[in-house]
Amino acid sequence: MTPVLEAKGVNVSYRRPDGALAPAVIDACLSLAEGESLGLVGESGSGKSTLARALMGYCRPGGVITSGDIRIDGRDIRQMAAAEMKLLRGGKVAFVPQNPLSSLTPHLRVGSQVAEAVRIQRGCGKAEAREVTLSLFALTNLPDPATLYDRFPHELSGGQRQRVVIAAALAGNPRLVILDEPTTALDKTTEIQVLELVRDLRKRLNTSLIYVSHDLNVVSEMCDRVLVMLRGTVVEQGVTRAVYRTPEHDYTRRLIAAVPRIDREPTGVAPPSSAPALLSVSGLGFRYARRGGWFTRAPEAGRPALEGLSFDIAPGETLGLVGESGSGKSTAAALVSGLLAPASGSIRFDGAELPGLARERTQEQRRRIQIVFQDPLSSLNPRQRIAAILERPLALFEGVTGAEARQRSLALFEQLQLDPHLLDCYPRQLSGGQQQRVAIARAFAAKPDLVICDEVTSALDVSVQAQVLALLKELQQRSGTACLFISHDLGVIRQVAGRVVVLRDGTVREAGATGAVFARPADDYTRKLIDAASRGYGNLPDPAPA
Structure with a gap:
């Protein structure tokens, strides 16, 4: 049987300011059968999201698929015309992004946004698109679909917004759905509801899934197989239970060991103190306060x-x-x-x-x-550069400026294992982990x-x-x-x-x-x-x- 997805030798690079290409995905290979689920895991910057988008023939600005064979139902998507690719995305292949609020247009009602996707993918009129949208809302377990149809994105909870995005992804009856960190911002109980919905839809529709996540527990729960990436390279892949239980690569072992668990004894946690409360x-x-109405201005x-x-x-x-x-x-x-x-x-x-x-x-x-x-x-x-951000509290609270402030900032950087050259960078030039360590350094x-x-x-x-x-x-x-x-x-x-x-x-x-x-x-x-x-x-x- 022809796989739903087959990728061989996929290479993706991003163009640097000097014009050179920096590799982000290197010689990636994978396949996915009908109804199967595959998890892509790895730390930030490993290339997992870049690979997931490349499987749809898409790259972020500055990115380019330099080589590789990507086939959906046996057809090479890199040889498709632009019009054909437009129908492929959202049709045979659908994408669910990490942040539903940023992927929904804030000034449009959620029902009309999903109905637009239905009209494009199914070629139907407005009335039929509305009925299909309402059925998709019901399929994704959204409460009172008719009422929710006319609401704006900000009027929905995070879990409801994610269900709306999933409903939009199902508009074209896709064969493959790619989900990129769809539950990262959700609490665990809401996350479980969304994951159970995705699992149920997969069984009912026999849809194949690619699930991108840094949460190894979620991938363990959702995916038949797992693919582990490090610095753009696939270092290990196989049946999820086998990879998790007996990882072959040292990086996979480190990832699994780093999973925070409630059944693991903590280290270095101070016992409750009998000292007076701070x-x-x-x-x-x-x-x-709730906003007042038209005739009652007071909240x-x-x-x-x-x-x-x-x-x-x-x-x-x-x-x-x-x-x-x-x-x-x-x-x-x-x-x-x-x-x-x-x-x-x-x-x-x-x-x-x-x-x-x-x-x-x-x-x-x-x-x-x-x-x-x-x-x-x-x-x-x-x-502001990072140095100015760190020196601000030193000047405000202690009157420390100039060379002494720079030395204090360098000492904080050393304690947080940050490279000193980052002091002269802007926040957007740092990774998420580096940004958070800078925020901690500013507090301390x-x-x-x-x-x-x-x-x-x-x-x-x-x-x-x-x-x-x-x-x-x-x-x-x-x-x-x-x-x-x-x-x-x-x-x-x-x-x-x-x-x-x-x-x-x-x-x-x-x-x-x-x-x-x-x-x-x-x-x-x-x-x-x-x-x-x-x-x-x-x-x-x-x-x-x-």
């Missing part, structure tokens, strides 16, 4: 984002805050850091009451509490007593994530800094936090020592989170003892 949060509450209070949140953090301790998207984790971070003012409750720091907003706090209070955000690129000034430049880490590893591959977490731990141990670590990844929390607080809908469902809570959860919601985090472990080797 940060004490009591009865914290907050509501986001109304919405449902509580946080209600009665209480916890303590001792000096040098790391406390984990976990929960689904919308549970109130990032709101808690914004309140402690002073980006938002609480509606009720109190925040005490080193025994003193903290004013609600950062602008009302003293400069010393602002120095002692720093925050590292989820997306480092959007939190770093794109117009102020010599804080408490650092708030808000989903700082969610967009990083497992190997870079492990490096960032190890360096963060090392910095904490050297400086004695406490940490409020927010994440929806329970495996990460297990590795970094001695105690954990579980949030749902703005309220605390469970709290205690991390090992005890994860081993014997008392709340059904905590058990659901733990079950979600444990999926995919079956193909992984047993965790090594600490």
Whole structure:
């Protein structure tokens, strides 16, 4: 039987500013049978997304497929005319991107966007396209398709937006669907819903899948076979269970060892401290205002984002805050850091009451509490070089400038294992892992007593994530800094936090020592989170003892 996809000797390069070609994919070979699923894994920059796009005959700007044979149902797509390629993409081959919000047009209703894809691929009229779109919404388990059809992308949750994009991908009854990190930004329970949907659609439609991900658990759960890439080269491929259980390449072994797991004993996590609390949060509450209508300009209070949140953090301790998207984790971070003012409750720091907003706090209070955000690129000034970004807190809080500030920045770079030449680069010239380490360096430049880490590893591959977490731990141990670590990844929390607080809908469902809570959860919601985090472990080797 002819494979749905067959690729041999695929080479992809990107043109550098000097005109030379830099290889991104080198001599890649793979095949995919009807109804089969293949996972592409590797760290950031390994070439997995570039290869996935090349299999559709597409490259990002500056990229070019220099050689190779790529066949869909036996036809060489590199020999197809432009009109034929247009019908191929979205027809026989569909693509689901990482960020559904950026792939949906914000000012158009989601139903009309999917209906347009239906009309193009099926050549039907508006009325029929609407009916097909509604059936696709029902097929992808979207609630109340007729109502949702007329909503805008920002009015949908992250999981719903991803389902809309999947519905659009199915508009042309594709033989092959390529999914590029489609659940990276979703919490684990929403991720499971999307993955179960994809698995169900694959069985019902007998569609072949290529799943690009840095999450080895997801690939373990979703894919029959796996292909491992390193610096543009395929270093290993085979049946998923066999590759995971008995990896042949050293890089594959390192990737698997770096997977954060809730059943692995942590190393270097400080036990709960009996010292007086550095940060004490009591009865914290907050509501986001809803916009007023046409005739009522005054905003109304919405449902509580946080209600009665209480916890303590001792000096040098790391406390984990976990929960689904919308549970109130990032709101808690914004309140402690002073980006938002609480509606009720109190925040005490080193025994003193903290004013609600950062602008009302003293400069010393602002120095002692720093925050590292989820997306480092959007939190770093794109117009400033890294040196200026790091020297700003030194000048602001300590009056250190010039050569001394440069030396302090170099020392921070050395601690975070960053190349000194990056100080003269702009944020966009750094990789995701490098950007996040710069954001951490900026926070520690102020010599804080408490650092708030808000989903700082969610967009990083497992190997870079492990490096960032190890360096963060090392910095904490050297400086004695406490940490409020927010994440929806329970495996990460297990590795970094001695105690954990579980949030749902703005309220605390469970709290205690991390090992005890994860081993014997008392709340059904905590058990659901733990079950979600444990999926995919079956193909992984047993965790090594600490």
